Amino acid sequence: xxxxxxxxxxxxxxxxxxxxxxxxxxxxxxxxxxxxxxxxxxxxxxxxxxxxxxxxxxxxxxxxxxxxxxxxxxxxxxxxxxxxxxxxxxxxxxxxxxxxxxxxxxxxxxxxxxxxxxxxxxxxxxxxxxxxxxxxxxxxxxxxxxxxxxxxxxxxxxxxxxxxxxxxxxxxxxxxxxxxxxxxxxxxxxxxxxxxxxxxxxxxxxxxxxxxxxxxxxxxxxxxxxxxxxxxxxxxxxxxxxxxxxxxxxxxxxxxxxxxxxxxxxxxxxxxxxxxxxxxxxxxxxxxxxxxxxxxxxxxxxxxxxxxxxxxxxxxxxxxxxxxxxxxxxxxxxxxxxxxxxxxxxxxxxxxxxxxxxxxxxxxxxxxxxxxxxxxxxxxxxxxxxxxxxxxxxxxxxxxxxxxxxxxxxxxxxxxxxxxxxxxxxxxxxxxxxxxxxxxxxxxxxxxxxxxxxxxxxxxxxxxxxxxxxxxxxxxxxxxxxxxxxxxxxxxxxxxxxxxxxxxxxxxxxxxxxxxxxxxxxxxxxxxxxxxxxxxxxxxxxxxxxxxxxxxxxxxxxxxxxxxxxxxxxxxxxx
RNA sequence: GGUCCCGUGGUGCAGUUUGGAGUGCACGCCGGCCUGUCAAGCCGGAGGCCGCGGGUUCAAAUCCCGUCGGGACCGCCA
Numbered sequence: 264x265x266x267x268x269x270x271x272x273x274x275x276x277x278x279x280x281x282x283x284x285x286x287x288x289x290x291x292x293x294x295x296x297x298x299x300x301x302x303x304x305x306x307x308x309x310x311x312x313x314x315x316x317x318x319x320x321x322x323x324x325x326x327x328x329x330x331x332x333x334x335x336x337x338x339x340x341x342x343x344x345x346x347x348x349x350x351x352x353x354x355x356x357x358x359x360x361x362x363x364x365x366x367x368x369x370x371x372x373x374x375x376x377x378x379x380x381x382x383x384x385x386x387x388x389x390x391x392x393x394x395x396x397x398x399x400x401x402x403x404x405x406x407x408x409x410x411x412x413x414x415x416x417x418x419x420x421x422x423x424x425x426x427x428x429x430x431x432x433x434x435x436x437x438x439x440x441x442x443x444x445x446x447x448x449x450x451x452x453x454x455x456x457x458x459x460x461x462x463x464x465x466x467x468x469x470x471x472x473x474x475x476x477x478x479x480x481x482x483x484x485x486x487x488x489x490x491x492x493x494x495x496x497x498x499x500x501x502x503x504x505x506x507x508x509x510x511x512x513x514x515x516x517x518x519x520x521x522x523x524x525x526x527x528x529x530x531x532x533x534x535x536x537x538x539x540x541x542x543x544x545x546x547x548x549x550x551x552x553x554x555x556x557x558x559x560x561x562x563x564x565x566x567x568x569x570x571x572x573x574x575x576x577x578x579x580x581x582x583x584x585x586x587x588x589x590x591x592x593x594x595x596x597x598x599x600x601x602x603x604x605x606x607x608x609x610x611x612x613x614x615x616x617x618x619x620x621x622x623x624x625x626x627x628x629x630x631x632x633x634x635x636x637x638x639x640x641x642x643x644x645x646x647x648x649x650x651x652x653x654x655x656x657x658x659x660x661x662x663x664x665x666x667x668x669x670x671x672x673x674x675x676x677x678x679x680x681x682x683x684x685x686x687x688x689x690x691x692x693x694x695x696x697x698x699x700x701x702x703x704x705x706x707x708x709x710x711x712x713x714x715x716x717x718x719x720x721x722x723x724x725x726x727x728x729x730x731x732x733x734x735x736x737x738x739x740x741x742x743x744x745x746x747x748x749x750x751x752x753x754x755x756x757x758x759x760x761x762x763x764x765x766x767x768x769x770x771x772x773x774x775x776x777x778x779x780x781x782x783x784x785x786x787x788x789x790x791x792x793x794x795x796x797x798x799x800x801x802x803x804x805x806x807x808x809x810x811x812x813x814x815x816x817x818x819x820x821x822x823x824x825x826x827x828x829x830x831x832x833x834x835x836x837x838x
Numbered sequence: 839g840g841u842c843c844c845g846u847g848g849u850g851c852a853g854u855u856u857g858g859a860g861u862g863c864a865c866g867c868c869g870g871c872c873u874g875u876c877a878a879g880c881c882g883g884a885g886g887c888c889g890c891g892g893g894u895u896c897a898a899a900u901c902c903c904g905u906c907g908g909g910a911c912c913g914c915c916a
Contacts, residue, residue: 289877297873310876321866340876363867366849371877372865373850377908430916450916477915595841595912655912682916695916797909808909 264326270307272345276331281350283309283327284358286388287319288368300355302327303368305393309345310334311353322361322368322385329353376799381813383804395801398517399789403470405516406490406785409509415468415492420455422448422472427763429695431475434485442830448474451782453695454767456493457739460778461770467493470785479808481797482731482787489734493780499722499738502779503527503674506726506736510672510788517792520670525726527674538571538654540675543730545668548573548661550653553641556626562618564600568643573653574631575660578638579605579612589656593642598652602641606633658730665729666794673727677701680721689754690716694723696749697767699738699779708748716752726783728791734783741775 265284272281285304292298298313302325311327319325329350340346365381366374368388379386386392407417426433426447433447449455451473459467471491479485490509494502511522533542536549553570560566575581581589586603593601604613604627611624611633619627631639640656642649680700681690690713692698700708701720708719722738740746746768750760760768786798799805806812826832 291875291878292872293875293878294872297875299875299878301876312874314873335874338874338876342876346876363848367866367877369865369877375845375849375908377845378849380908431914475915478913480915481910483915592841592912597912659911692916698916807907809907811907813908 268306269302269304269309270344272309272331272348272350274333274347277333277348279331281329281331283311283350285325285327286361286368287321287323287325289321290317290319292316300325300327300353302350303388307344310340310343310349311355312349312351313353313355317355319355319357320361320363322364323357324359324361326356326358327353328356377807377813380799380805380807383814387803391800392803395789395793395795396803398793399785399801401516402513402785402789402792405513406470406509409512410468410490410492410505413466413505413508415466415494415505416464418456418459418464418467418469420449420452420469420471424449424455427454429763431477434474434476437829437831439829450475451489452491454764456491456780457697457767457778458770460493460495461773461775465495465776467491467780471782479806479810481799482790484786484798484802484805485810487787487798488785489782490785491780491782492736493778495776495778497779498777499676499724499779502736502738502781503724506734506781506783507674510726510783513788514670514792517789518670522670522672525672525674527676529677530675530679531677533675534650534654538650538652538657539730540678540725541727541730541732542673542675543658543662544671544673545729546661546663548575548657550650550657551631553627553630556623556630557643560619560623562615562623564602564615565641565643569646569649570641570643571649571653572627572631572639572641573657573660574633575638575640576634577636578660579607579636581638589640589659592659593652593656596652596655597648598642598644600642601652601656602643604639604641606635606637606639608635611639662730665791665796668729670791671729675725675727677720678723678725679717680704680719680723681716684713684717687754688713690752692753694721694735694737696753696755697737697739697746698723699740700745700749705745708752722779724781726781728788731787731791733787734781736779736781738777738779741771741777743771746771 265282267281267283269283269285283302285302288301288303288308290298290300295316296314298315298317300311300313300317300319301308302311311329327350329352331348332351334347334349364385366378368385370389370391423436423446426435426445431450433450436446436448438444438446452469452471456467469491471489472486473489474486476485477483492506494505507525510525514520514522530540533540538550550571550573553572557565557570590601602613602615604611604616611627616624627639633639640653642652678693680693680698682693683691685691699722701722704719707715723735724737725735726733740749786801789801790798793801795801804812804814811817
């Protein structure tokens with residue numbers, strides 16, 4: 264039907280008779296003797312000239328046959344890649360008529376996202392989605408090539424697996440052959456990829472679909488894709504090197520940018536300086552330690568607390584209403600309060616200034632390097648709360664648009680093994696329970712002191728890009744004694760361990776190599792590479808924030824017969 | 839579970855603060871004119887449950903309550 268793409272025609276094609284297929288992007292009629300049709304396919308738009316009138320409308324699907332020619336002097340269109348040529352003397356064959364689209368197929372006009380999703384097939388014609396989906400294909404291809412060049416073997420793992428109560432909420436699939444029993448959809452291929460290591464694959468990778476039934480966000484969908492990786496006889500540094508290489512290849516393929524070495528930062532440093540384990544290092548406003556300034560303070564709110572602050576350059580202009588709003592937010596995020604100070608030439612304008620000594624006020628100015636016109640924000644509490652709240656305030660007040668500041672990849676390393684102690688006095692794992700502790704910290708595991716437990720570093724590491732967590736990985740425990748120690752600390756007894764992870768523990772009895780792995784989200788990576796702030800823009804058919812698909816109306820009720828066959832009964836809505 | 843923003847012809851917006859006739863802009867759509875346009879131009883026309891329900895009021899797009907849908911975020915996401 265077709266000899267060329269619309270978007271590929273150039274002066275070199277002049278003189279050739281071509282047939283093009285596509286959608287009518289626009290038509291310009293000049294009476295019964297002349298009409299222009301801008302024909303669009305996935306490669307671009309080209310102007311077709313009809314010597315006569317032609318009955319087509321926008322978005323009709325047509326086949327056009329004509330002769331490529333250089334446009335007459337002065338009529339080239341520099342806005343089109345094909346703008347130096349046109350297809351002349353065209354005959355037009357209508358392949359499909361079309362109703363007017365529900366929104367313009369033109370990137371210059373924003374359309375409501377709900378409408379775009381309901382008619383996603385129209386939205387996909389727009390150059391934004393065409394560009395994004397093709398960038399995604401390029402990314403997938405580059406990642407596959409990089410992994411294969413590094414000796415990794417692609418293994419597919421099942422979608423219907425056993426539910427494990429760890430981690431996120433599972434999507435669950437009822438079993439017909441065993442009514443009352445359920446499969447889970449994989450949150451990740453974690454356990455299977457470790458089994459491939461026991462299976463001697465040595466280097467596994469997969470572009471894997473992962474499913475987690477948690478609330479959706481701009482950077483989170485129920486279903487998402489990960490580059491999932493595991494390798495044997497390697498440690499943290501080798502995995503980081505492999506993933507860095509894949510990231511470099513992917514970034515190069517999508518953006519043309521050549522990355523250097525990806526810097527590393529310890530989790531501790533990230534928390535202290537940025538108040539986040541996924542720091543956005545594109546801008547300053549770092550958290551500054553002020554605890555010492557108030558070591559002997561008489562101000563009750565600060566006494567005996569960890570105190571940190573951030574400096575918002577020029578922030579003294581913020582209105583009182585805005586400051587109250589920030590205070591409310593700080594409280595919602597867990598702070599007892601928020602102290603703000605407007606920096607003036609000689610003094611600090613603040614509701615609490617009168618409670619502080621001159622030395623303390625001077626100490627704040629000095630530590631935060633305050634200059635007149637700045638706003639200082641201070642939080643006093645236990646360390647985690649201070650970091651968390653100031654970290655969020657920093658993002659709220661300073662975060663640039665995602666398209667600014669380049670690509671700031673960052674490895675965050677030396678995560679703690681445990682992120683806290685729960686109400687039962689049990690340590691809460693920061694990663695999964697197969698994460699290998701740092702070899703230097705093994706003694707701390709068995710000291711019996713809960714404080715020591717919280718100081719245990721793990722061999723877990725995250726990859727962060729411009730404040731988004733791209734992914735995480737760890738060195739896995741392959742030693743039975745260490746695994747038993749960890750299970751013991753977590754309160755998982757022999758029986759429970761067997762019930763939950765028995766097949767993995769069994770496998771480990773038959774010769775488990777030391778192994779380590781990583782996984783990162785491809786949706787997030789591609790979004791950031793193409794400058795989108797929302798992963799829905801790089802997913803062909805995403806779900807809304809309420810988990811619905813406006814195109815297909817999923818989720819939907821099923822026929823009672825289907826339920827009966829599965830041995831299920833739906834309860835009336837509670838309320 | 840929570841906080842906040844949005845919902846007005848097919849599309850994008852203004853109007854809502856301070857209630858007074860569905861009032862306006864641009865695009866699209868339909869018809870006509872037009873032989874070099876390119877987001878063509880000119881003339882004419884059609885198109886509205888102001889998301890939905892309730893309340894206040896002489897009077898509601900506008901104020902209040904609820905609800906639905908969309909979005910951002912906190913919690914959650916080992």
